[in-house]
Amino acid sequence: MTKSFDALFRAACGRESDLTFAPFEYQRRLATDSWNGEAWPDLLNVPTGLGKTAAVTLAWLYKRGWRAGERSEIPDACTPRRLIWCLPMRVLVEQTERSIRDWLSRLGIDGDVGTGKVSVHVLAGGAEDVKTWAEHPEEDMILIGTQDMLLSRALMRGYGMSRYLWPVHFAMLHNDAMWVFDEVQLMGPGLITGVQLEAFRRELACARNSRSLWVSATLDRAWMKTVDFDPDALALLQLSEEEKSAETVSARRDSIKPLAACSASLRADGKAALASYFQELATQVLAAQRQRPGTTTLAILNTVARAQGLFDEITKRLSPPPSKKRKGAADDPPSLSDAPELLLVHSRFRAQERKALNDKLATLPNPHGPGRIIVATQAVEAGVDLSSRVLFTELAPFTSMVQRFGRCNRYGEFNGxxxxxxxxxxVADSKPYEPSELDETKRLLAPLSSVSPAALPPIEAAAPLFPVLRRKDFLDLFSTEADLSGFDIDIAQYIRDADDADVLLFWRDWSDADSAKNQASAHADELCRAGLGAANELLKRLKAGDVYRWDTLAREWTAVPHLGKPRLRPGMILMVxxxxxxxxxxxxxxxxxxxxVEPFKAAQTDALTAEAMDDDRRSLLAQEVSLTRHLKDVGNEAETLCESLKVPDAAAVTRAARWHDVGKAHQAFQTMLRDAHQQGLQQDLGDGLWAKSGGNYRGRVNYQVAGEDKPRKHFRHELASALAWLAQHDDEPDADLIAYLIAAHHGKVRLSLRALPNETEPPDSRLFARGVWDGDVLPAFHLSDDETLPEIPLHLDIMQLGGGRMGPSWTTRTQRLLKRHGPFRLAWLEALVRIADWRATRAEQEADSEH
Structure with a gap:
C-alpha cells in the first residue's frame, strides 16, 4: 500500500523514474493510515514549506482509487467525491489551482466534467460560474475558492453568482464534500463559521458523507471551540520527533533567519508621516537588494494603500524623470537594464493582471541579474510558494508573523x-489589526535573534472573538426569498472581518443608459475585489450614471442612486x-x-445578461421540444442519476422530474414560447404543447392570456406545476415533498409564496402570485404514453396562512419538510431534479442539432 502511494506521488511530481524521491513520512501516513477508525484526521499541523497541499490532494486521489492513468482501485467510501479547498486569499487560489492541475496532468487523470476524469474548478463568481461542475454530482472533482466564495455558497447566499443557483451549490458543498480549510489562522470569522457548518452537518445529517480538515502551520485547536462544537476529540496529524530530525525536514525547520528591527518605521498618522515612511523604507529595501543581486527582497505591508505607496516610491527611485537624474551621486538609481524587477502583489487585481503576476512569482529571478523586489500585502503571507533572501515585514499578530517568516529562506537554500x-x-497604525495584538508580537519578538521555525515559541494566542452562526440563523438562511425591501440576510459577519468585507467591481464602456442596462453579465476574469471602504471612496467621487447594479425584477442593470452614500453589501457586483x-x-x-480603465475584452463576447426572476432563457433555445417529450426525458435522466448515486428518495425525485414542467401548459407560457419562436425564426411553432421554443430568442418576452389587457408579469410555470400536482395528488404520502421539488426546480419558488412587486393583478380580487391567478386552468394533455392529465383548475388558497380548502399553507408544508429532511438532504433532492432537467435539456438540443 505504501509503495503504491509512493509511486503515485512520484508520478504526480514528475519523478516516476527516480526511486530515491519519496514523500515526507507524514504525507505517506495521511494517505495510508486511519484515525480512530476514520479515513482522515481532522487537523493537520505541519510547518510551512513541507507540502501540505500536495499531501492532502494526493492522499485524496489515492483514497478515491486513482492511480497514474486511471482509477484502478475501489474508492474509499469515507472519502467524499468533491475535494474543496477553502482558502483565505485569492492568490492562494490561483497557486493551488496551478499545482493541482500540474499533478493531475502528470498523472494523466485530468479532464473536463462529464469525461469520467478528475476536473478542477475555481469558484470565482461571474457569468460562467454557474452550473458546469454542479451538473455532475457523481464525478470526482476538486473545487477551489476563497472563503468568501465558498462560505457564502455554503450559507445559501453565494457571492458573485445567480441567486437562483444558490440552492444547488449549497447542496453540492454540503453533501459528498470534503472541506479543507487551509491557513486557518488567516480566516478570521470564516474559521468559526466553517466549524459551525461541520457541527450542523453532524447534527442535522447529510444525504452523503461529508467531512472537514483544518490545515495550518500555526494551528491551535482551542480557536475552534464553539457552543456547538468541541474540538478536543479531533484527531491530529503532525510531525513525529523522528520526522523533525530527518535531514530534508531539519534543513527547513532550522533554516537561517536572523531577526532585526528595521530602522524605518511608521511613527505617526498623516500624509507627511506616510511619505517619510515610504522614503525611508524604500531606501532600506533598495540597499538590501543591491547587496544581494540575483535574489528576491520581499516587503510585506499590512494594507493595500501602504503597499501601493511603497511601490510608487520604489518605482520613482528606479526610473525617475531624466531631468532629475544626478550623475555621479552615490544613491543614483541603476539604469533600467540594471534595475531589479519590481512587482506589486495584493488581492485587489483583476484575474488577467493576477495571472501575469502569478506567472512571474512562479519563476525564480536570474541569479546573475539584478534580482527582484516584491512589495506585497498579506496576500503572500501563507501558502504562496515564494522564498526571499531578505524580508521586511510590518508588525502583525504573531501567528501572521510566523507565516511571513516562512517567506524568507523558505527551503533553507541560503543556509550556506x-x-x-x-x-x-x-507601525503606529495597527490597522487592520488591534494595537494589543501588535504589542504582544513585540513582546514575543524581543528575546529572539532568529526566526527559524525551530526557534519560534509555541502559538499561545487567545481565540479571537467573532460572531457565531447559530442553528436557528442557519436554518433561516435556507429560504432564498429577499425581504420586502429587496434585501437578503447579511452573512458578511460570518465570513470575514467587517473591515475586510468585499464587493466585486468590473469595468465596461457604454454610450448611454440604454446600452448600460443591457450589458452582459460579469465574467469572472474581469471582477476585482474591493473592500467596502475602498468601494465607497471610489463611488463618492463618481457622478450619477457611472455605476450600475443588476435588478432581478426589472431584468436589467440599473444605476446606483446616492453615490455619496451608497448602500453597499458584501458580495454585491457593481458595473463601473x-x-x-x-x-x-x-x-x-x-x-x-x-x-x-481598459475593459476586459473577453467579457464582450458573453451574450447573456444576468438571470432575472421572470427569465426563462432555458426554455428559449435553438431547437423546439414538445412538452410530453421533455417531461419524459427529464424523468429518465432523474432515474439514471438516482441509480448512479443510490438515492434513497429516488421515487420522489423521479416523480417530481416527470411533473416539473406541467405548468408550461398554461396559456401564458405557451403564448410566450410561440412569440419567441416567431421572433427568433420568423415561423410558427406549430400545434400542440411545447416545453422549449427554437430560435435562441434573447429579447424581452410577454406571458399573455387571451382576453387580458396586460401580460402576466413574473409568471412562473413551476408554481403552476406544483399547484397542478397538489390538485391531483395531495393525499399521497410524499405529496408535499414532490410539490416542493417541482416548485423549486428553478430556484425561484421555494419556502414561501407571495406576490411580487408590480405583478399584474386580476380585475376581480382573486388570489395571485408569480403570474398565476386563482382559477386558472391547465388544459388536458398526455403526460406520458400511459398517463393523460385532465383539465386541472389551479387554486392559490395554499398561499394564505392557516388551513383552507387546500389544507395547510405552503409555508407550513415547506417548514415541515425542512424539519423532517434537514437543509442538507432537502437541498440535495432539490438539486437532483434540477440537474436532471439540465441534462435532459442539453441532450435534447445536442440530438436535435445533429438532424
Whole structure:
C-alpha cells in the first residue's frame, strides 16, 4: 500500500523514474493510515514549506482509487467525491489551482466534467460560474475558492453568482464534500463559521458523507471551540520527533533567519508621516537588494494603500524623470537594464493582471541579474510558494508573523551563507489589526535573534472573538426569498472581518443608459475585489450614471442612486464606467485614479445578461421540444442519476422530474414560447404543447392570456406545476415533498409564496402570485404514453396562512419538510431534479442539432 502511494506521488511530481524521491513520512501516513477508525484526521499541523497541499490532494486521489492513468482501485467510501479547498486569499487560489492541475496532468487523470476524469474548478463568481461542475454530482472533482466564495455558497447566499443557483451549490458543498480549510489562522470569522457548518452537518445529517480538515502551520485547536462544537476529540496529524530530525525536514525547520528591527518605521498618522515612511523604507529595501543581486527582497505591508505607496516610491527611485537624474551621486538609481524587477502583489487585481503576476512569482529571478523586489500585502503571507533572501515585514499578530517568516529562506537554500535576513517594522497604525495584538508580537519578538521555525515559541494566542452562526440563523438562511425591501440576510459577519468585507467591481464602456442596462453579465476574469471602504471612496467621487447594479425584477442593470452614500453589501457586483477610473493595471484597485480603465475584452463576447426572476432563457433555445417529450426525458435522466448515486428518495425525485414542467401548459407560457419562436425564426411553432421554443430568442418576452389587457408579469410555470400536482395528488404520502421539488426546480419558488412587486393583478380580487391567478386552468394533455392529465383548475388558497380548502399553507408544508429532511438532504433532492432537467435539456438540443 505504501509503495503504491509512493509511486503515485512520484508520478504526480514528475519523478516516476527516480526511486530515491519519496514523500515526507507524514504525507505517506495521511494517505495510508486511519484515525480512530476514520479515513482522515481532522487537523493537520505541519510547518510551512513541507507540502501540505500536495499531501492532502494526493492522499485524496489515492483514497478515491486513482492511480497514474486511471482509477484502478475501489474508492474509499469515507472519502467524499468533491475535494474543496477553502482558502483565505485569492492568490492562494490561483497557486493551488496551478499545482493541482500540474499533478493531475502528470498523472494523466485530468479532464473536463462529464469525461469520467478528475476536473478542477475555481469558484470565482461571474457569468460562467454557474452550473458546469454542479451538473455532475457523481464525478470526482476538486473545487477551489476563497472563503468568501465558498462560505457564502455554503450559507445559501453565494457571492458573485445567480441567486437562483444558490440552492444547488449549497447542496453540492454540503453533501459528498470534503472541506479543507487551509491557513486557518488567516480566516478570521470564516474559521468559526466553517466549524459551525461541520457541527450542523453532524447534527442535522447529510444525504452523503461529508467531512472537514483544518490545515495550518500555526494551528491551535482551542480557536475552534464553539457552543456547538468541541474540538478536543479531533484527531491530529503532525510531525513525529523522528520526522523533525530527518535531514530534508531539519534543513527547513532550522533554516537561517536572523531577526532585526528595521530602522524605518511608521511613527505617526498623516500624509507627511506616510511619505517619510515610504522614503525611508524604500531606501532600506533598495540597499538590501543591491547587496544581494540575483535574489528576491520581499516587503510585506499590512494594507493595500501602504503597499501601493511603497511601490510608487520604489518605482520613482528606479526610473525617475531624466531631468532629475544626478550623475555621479552615490544613491543614483541603476539604469533600467540594471534595475531589479519590481512587482506589486495584493488581492485587489483583476484575474488577467493576477495571472501575469502569478506567472512571474512562479519563476525564480536570474541569479546573475539584478534580482527582484516584491512589495506585497498579506496576500503572500501563507501558502504562496515564494522564498526571499531578505524580508521586511510590518508588525502583525504573531501567528501572521510566523507565516511571513516562512517567506524568507523558505527551503533553507541560503543556509550556506550568512546574509539571509528578516527585518520587522514598527507601525503606529495597527490597522487592520488591534494595537494589543501588535504589542504582544513585540513582546514575543524581543528575546529572539532568529526566526527559524525551530526557534519560534509555541502559538499561545487567545481565540479571537467573532460572531457565531447559530442553528436557528442557519436554518433561516435556507429560504432564498429577499425581504420586502429587496434585501437578503447579511452573512458578511460570518465570513470575514467587517473591515475586510468585499464587493466585486468590473469595468465596461457604454454610450448611454440604454446600452448600460443591457450589458452582459460579469465574467469572472474581469471582477476585482474591493473592500467596502475602498468601494465607497471610489463611488463618492463618481457622478450619477457611472455605476450600475443588476435588478432581478426589472431584468436589467440599473444605476446606483446616492453615490455619496451608497448602500453597499458584501458580495454585491457593481458595473463601473471605464471612463470613471478606479483601477490601473500596475497598481490594481486605485479609487483615487481618474485614468480610464481598459475593459476586459473577453467579457464582450458573453451574450447573456444576468438571470432575472421572470427569465426563462432555458426554455428559449435553438431547437423546439414538445412538452410530453421533455417531461419524459427529464424523468429518465432523474432515474439514471438516482441509480448512479443510490438515492434513497429516488421515487420522489423521479416523480417530481416527470411533473416539473406541467405548468408550461398554461396559456401564458405557451403564448410566450410561440412569440419567441416567431421572433427568433420568423415561423410558427406549430400545434400542440411545447416545453422549449427554437430560435435562441434573447429579447424581452410577454406571458399573455387571451382576453387580458396586460401580460402576466413574473409568471412562473413551476408554481403552476406544483399547484397542478397538489390538485391531483395531495393525499399521497410524499405529496408535499414532490410539490416542493417541482416548485423549486428553478430556484425561484421555494419556502414561501407571495406576490411580487408590480405583478399584474386580476380585475376581480382573486388570489395571485408569480403570474398565476386563482382559477386558472391547465388544459388536458398526455403526460406520458400511459398517463393523460385532465383539465386541472389551479387554486392559490395554499398561499394564505392557516388551513383552507387546500389544507395547510405552503409555508407550513415547506417548514415541515425542512424539519423532517434537514437543509442538507432537502437541498440535495432539490438539486437532483434540477440537474436532471439540465441534462435532459442539453441532450435534447445536442440530438436535435445533429438532424
Amino acid at each position: 551563507s550568512a546574509d539571509a535576513q528578516v527585518h520587522w517594522i514598527d 464606467r471605464t471612463t470613471a477610473g478606479g483601477y490601473t493595471e500596475k497598481r490594481g484597485l486605485s479609487p483615487e485614479s481618474s485614468e480610464a
